[in-house]
Amino acid sequence: MEQGYKKTHTAAEAQAFTQLHGRYELDSALNREMHVKLFSSAFLLELGGADKARNQWYQAHIEQEKRESEQAKAQAAGTQGGSPFIRNDAGTLAVRRCVELGGNELECVGRGFWSGLMDMAGLPADTTLSGMGSGPSRSGVVMNGQYNGSSGLWINFGKESVTVTGCGKLVPESLSYTLTKKPNQLLINVKNEPSAFVFSMESDKKLVGPGPIDIKGQTIVGYNNVWMQEYRNGVPQAGGTCAGNCGYWVHDPIYAPKTERCAIGAFAQATPEAPDKSALINSLTSAITTVMHTGPTGLRMTGRYTNPGGLVLEFADDAVTVDCGAAHVKQAYTVENGATEIRVTAKNGSAPFTVAVQANGALSGSGNADIAGRVVTGVSGNAVTYAARNARCAIGTLTSK
Secondary structure (H helix, E strand, O other): OHHHHHHHOOHHHHHHHHHHHHHHHOOHHHHHHHHHHOOOHHHHHHHHHHHHHHHHHHHHHHHHHHHHHHHHOOHHHHOOOOOOOOOOOHHHHHHHHHHHOOOOHHHHHHHHHHHHHHHHOOOOOOOOHHHOOOOOOOOEEEEEEEEEEOOOOEEEEOOOEEEEEOOOOOOOEEEEEEEEEEOOEEEEEEOOOOOOEEEEEOOOOOEEEEEEEEEEEEEEEEEEEEEEEOEEOOEEOOHHHHOOOOEEEEEEEEEEEEEEEEEEEEEEEOOOOOOOOOHHHHHHHHHHHHHOOOOOOEEEEEEEEEOOOOEEEEEOOOOEEEEEOOEEEEEOEEEEEOOOOEEEEEOOOOOOEEEEEOOOOOEEOOOEEEEEEEEEEEEEOOEEEEEEEEEEEEOOEEEEO
């Protein structure tokens, strides 16, 4: 798809398309919503079968690790740290790290597959789709999740943009935003046409906007009907070769610019959706959620931060991965909008620690971070075995990488 787009558009347009494609591919909240609301039970059942196949691959992978672990035990007798496994390709390392951090089978298989693929392509193993061909990824405080207004309007935040839905007949419109911290205030500046607008985060975590405002976007004015012909080995099918059903119609929307005036007033965090009545849907939704970590609604962090002492904090919507020497853990965290600063606390077991977001974007804290992690040492039966890895790192000042 991207190759075809590049043939008919400028280089700048093609790059923008690639970045948007990557963003939506990795938008876990959007993916989860599509799975729950748009896909049929039959499709989700097929998806469950695919997940089962991947789990079977994972079990085979574990068995292979077990065999290689037994072969490596003699060589590992004098090893000081890490795992005794002799395989150290990018995919195996990614799976191992994922398991050590508490990831489930499906998630770790996916990480291993992707890291191996990137390694074969000559790219860093942690490369993401959104990072291909784009500039530096965003770091710092961001918003996350859905907020509902009182007039049927709702907004959904991602790392880079906020999507406005329910504004007249406009299709959902994604607008970029930035955050500004002031004494006793946190402002969310939304880039909009014909004029930008600002949300203020209140003490009850509600967002309050300016009231009625014009939003320029697009509306659907019609559809183009496109026949999607079935081909086999490059030959279009007809008649009995496909039981008379040799393709299907696609209704492509036709868009036109439109400006609507909408009430950007008070918005509250959306309440979690009630479980579906179908046990099958609930089971598949639960499996999807374990892979697509959406994180809580509100203030979150994104980016990778390091200090000269070896402490690394890598933030995702749901958790922060902390590396210190040979130890690493994945922990929940909170982001608090204080009176004068934003504070981030890693719930590090019995030893939580806090850093403050500085005006220049760095994170700053005092004392030490005591990390109690684990590393894979082998496989016993069908169970993975671990050894404890503990380390202490000074917190100090961490900058984004």
